[in-house]
Amino acid sequence: MSDQAALRVEGLSRHFGSLKAVEDVSFEVRQGSRHAVIGPNGAGKSTLFALVAGALRATSGRVWLRGDDVTSLSEHARARRGLVRTFQHSSLFLTATARENVMLAVQRRHGVQAQPWRAVARRRVLVAEADAVLEQLFLHHRAGQTAGALSHGERRQLEVAVALATSPSVLLLDEPAAGMSHADTQAFQEIVLGLPSDVTVLLVEHDLDLVFGVADQVTVMQLGQHLLTGPPEEVRASDAVQKAYLGAEDTSELFLEGPG
Numbered sequence: 617m618s619d620q621a622a623l624r625v626e627g628l629s630r631h632f633g634s635l636k637a638v639e640d641v642s643f644e645v646r647q648g649s650r651h652a653v654i655g656p657n658g659a660g661k662s663t664l665f666a667l668v669a670g671a672l673r674a675t676s677g678r679v680w681l682r683g684d685d686v687t688s689l690s691e692h693a694r695a696r697r698g699l700v701r702t703f704q705h706s707s708l709f710l711t712a713t714a715r716e717n718v719m720l721a722v723q724r725r726h727g728v729q730a731q732p733w734r735a736v737a738r739r740r741v742l743v744a745e746a747d748a749v750l751e752q753l754f755l756h757h758r759a760g761q762t763a764g765a766l767s768h769g770e771r772r773q774l775e776v777a778v779a780l781a782t783s784p785s786v787l788l789l790d791e792p793a794a795g796m797s798h799a800d801t802q803a804f805q806e807i808v809l810g811l812p813s814d815v816t817v818l819l820v821e822h823d824l825d826l827v828f829g830v831a832d833q834v835t836v837m838q839l840g841q842h843l844l845t846g847p848p849e850e851v852r853a854s855d856a857v858q859k860a861y862l863g864a865e866d867t868s869e870l871f872l873e874g875p876g
């Protein structure tokens with residue numbers, strides 16, 4: 617594994633009966649990268665994401681977090697080591713405020729302390745840390761609202777805040793733009809770009825505007841297999857990617873958006 621890799625998958629496979637949902641996939645995610653996984657429907661992106669997060673067991677292959685083999689670890693054990701995911705379907709406490717949702721995550725990071733006389737001081741620290749994370753995610757003005765009162769886009773922001781509050785080394789974003797309006801997606805793009813540079817981000821995403829707006833590396837999956845990993849301009853220029861991605865002749869509209 618190269619010195620710069622925060623995460624590496626090596627020969628990773630997951631079969632469902634005879635279906636090879638993910639087959640012998642290998643690639644590295646560099647330290648500090650914003651790395652996206654794309655591919656047509658059924659390409660194996662969600663399965664790959666679940667294998668990396670630890671929600672699914674691999675049929676074969678390995679997952680490395682920095683130099684550590686985490687393949688046999690549960691999702692929780694991986695999260696404790698800094699490999700933290702957001703969920704496509706919200707895992708927020710909807711009746712708790714945005715601040716309380718983040719405070720719970722901060723508290724988990726600190727661990728529960730048993731000295732009751734320090735409770736007031738501890739709460740002050742939790743509030744301050746939670747508010748700092750909310751500010752980072754442009755949600756500070758919503759801190760006192762219940763998560764249930766937030767818009768869909770704001771909830772997705774809050775999910776990232778909750779994940780970020782655990783101090784991840786690698787943040788896994790599961791289709792963050794799913795169900796978002798165009799405006800929300802654009803706002804979310806700024807959030808991803810503004811995440812701390814020492815946090816490595818791996819996102820699985822359908823929205824190519826978001827992908828090409830944030831990613832410095834893109835992995836393309838096709839029919840369970842790894843097709844290409846490279847910088848956005850290389851992916852855009854690849855005939856194989858365009859054909860695989862669209863499966864059609866008219867590729868002229870693909871990959872025209874975004875900087876990179």
Ligand SMILES: Nc1ncnc2c1ncn2[C@@H]1O[C@H](COP(=O)(O)OP(=O)(O)OP(=O)(O)O)[C@@H](O)[C@H]1O
Nearest residue numbers: 632635636637655656657658659660661662663664
């Ligand atoms: N639990 C499962 N049991 C059986 N087959 C599955 C299971 N999960 C996924 N598959 C199959 O594995 C293949 C890859 O699915 P996956 O959801 O990983 O692809 P994807 O690229 O995320 O697709 P999409 O873009 O539509 O979300 C598909 O053919 C899917 O039907």
